[in-house]
Amino acid sequence: MKKRKAKKKAIRKYNRKRKERIKAKKVTASTIQKEEVKRELKISAIDEGTVIDHIPTDATFKVVEILDLENQKGIVSIATNLQSKSIGKKGIIKVGGKSLTQDEVNKIAIVAPDATVNIIKNYGVKEKIKVKTPEIIDNVVKCSNPVCITNNEQIATKFYVVKKDPLKIKCHYCERSMGKEDIEII
Ligand code: CTP
Ligand code: ZN
Numbered sequence: 001m002k003k004r005k006a007k008k009k010a011i012r013k014y015n016r017k018r019k020e021r022i023k024a025k026k027v028t029a030s031t032i033q034k035e036e037v038k039r040e041l042k043i044s045a046i047d048e049g050t051v052i053d054h055i056p057t058d059a060t061f062k063v064v065e066i067l068d069l070e071n072q073k074g075i076v077s078i079a080t081n082l083q084s085k086s087i088g089k090k091g092i093i094k095v096g097g098k099s100l101t102q103d104e105v106n107k108i109a110i111v112a113p114d115a116t117v118n119i120i121k122n123y124g125v126k127e128k129i130k131v132k133t134p135e136i137i138d139n140v141v142k143c144s145n146p147v148c149i150t151n152n153e154q155i156a157t158k159f160y161v162v163k164k165d166p167l168k169i170k171c172h173y174c175e176r177s178m179g180k181e182d183i184e185i186i
Contacts, residue, residue: 043079049096051118051125052108057081059111060091065185066107066140067093067100074098087114106134110141111183113165133164141169142184148174157186 055063060080069076075096084090100108100117108115109131119127139156150157150173158172167180 043077043092043094045123046075046077046094046096046120047123049074049094049098049120050100051120052093052095052112053090053116053118054084054087055091055093055108055112055115056087057089057091060093062111062183062185063091063093063108063115066111067095067104069093069095072098105129105131107137107140109133110137110167111180111185113167133161133167135161137161137169140186141178142186143171143174143176144178144182144184145171145174145176148176150174 052063057080060078064070064076064078069078072095075094077094078091079093080091081089082092099119105117108117110133112131113133115131117129117131118125119129137157137159139158141157141159143150143157143159145151148171149155150171155173159169159178160172162168162170162177167183169178169183170176171178
């Protein structure tokens with residue numbers, strides 16, 4: 001009796017495995033298409049808003065901070081480590097229902113000098129803006145000098161851009177020079 005049950009179980013297992021094998025082999029055009037749709041859906045298109053593209057992957061969350069997207073009411077999609085032909089790995093941020101001010105666009109350049117800002121209207125790219133590093137950076141970056149007045153009193157930081165690429169900035173108050181790697185967003 002026990003033997004028969006065991007045999008039935010073995011047959012069931014064999015059939016299951018066989019089905020799996022058959023399933024695995026059955027890759028049709030429609031399966032590939034479905035896979036592509038799935039990949040596309042990882043970060044879906046938006047109908048209205050802003051897409052920030054070509055962000056160096058490790059600057060993606062800095063852009064999130066700069067734009068204060070944590071407090072955004074609409075849909076915000078963030079993807080990092082995406083393959084990019086031009087910059088290796090890149091990040092993309094999609095913000096539904098938000099248009100950026102010129103000031104915000106400029107601030108993005110501090111951490112993502114090659115980013116593209118796409119204005120989306122009715123599912124189409126209405127405008128494509130290349131970001132531009134500002135001459136003066138107000139109240140975005142923290143001064144790395146612990147004794148700087150901006151770290152000890154309620155004073156907004158202010159930096160002059162000395163060089164754009166690679167970024168070099170100088171504190172208006174203590175004259176500390178800072179590079180890209182020293183940048184910490186307030
Ligand atoms: N996009 C989106 N929703 C839309 C239209 C576009 O999220 N309704 C996104 C795309 O996924 C892409 C970016 O906006 O990340 C720019 O779109 P498009 O100009 O069509 O793409 P590319 O030609 O690849 O852009 P680029 O030349 O700047 O690389
Ligand atoms: Zn300073």
